[in-house]
Amino acid sequence: MPEYLNWYISQRDALIFLTSRAKGTVQKMISKQAIENLEVALPSLEKQKNIVALATLIAREQTLLQQLSDKREQYISTVLMQFAKGE
Numbered sequence: 367m368p369e370y371l372n373w374y375i376s377q378r379d380a381l382i383f384l385t386s387r388a389k390g391t392v393q394k395m396i397s398k399q400a401i402e403n404l405e406v407a408l409p410s411l412e413k414q415k416n417i418v419a420l421a422t423l424i425a426r427e428q429t430l431l432q433q434l435s436d437k438r439e440q441y442i443s444t445v446l447m448q449f450a451k452g453e
Contacts, residue, residue, distance in 0.1 A: 370414035373421050374406055 374380060387400035409417070 367411065367414045367418060369418040371406065373418055375404070380404060380406075 375384070383404055384396050384400060385394075387403075388394035388396050408414075
């Protein structure tokens with residue numbers, strides 16, 4: 367699954383592997399050979415689907431938690447400002 371591969375190469379171990387093989391000074395490039403040498407764990411299609419589904423849910427949860435935190439901060443700031451003004 368392309369989504370699984372996308373998830374896999376964004377994981378810590380794969381990023382360390384690819385980063386250690388990146389070349390260049392201003393713009394880092396990863397050679398085709400480095401990508402070909404990356405060993406990808408390949409579970410069953412069903413497990414790949416489950417991993418992608420869970421990763422998607424985790425990403426959504428993080429987005430919602432960040433939005434909640436932002437809203438909470440805005441609310442508290444507004445309440446404190448009203449309190450400071452004696453409202």
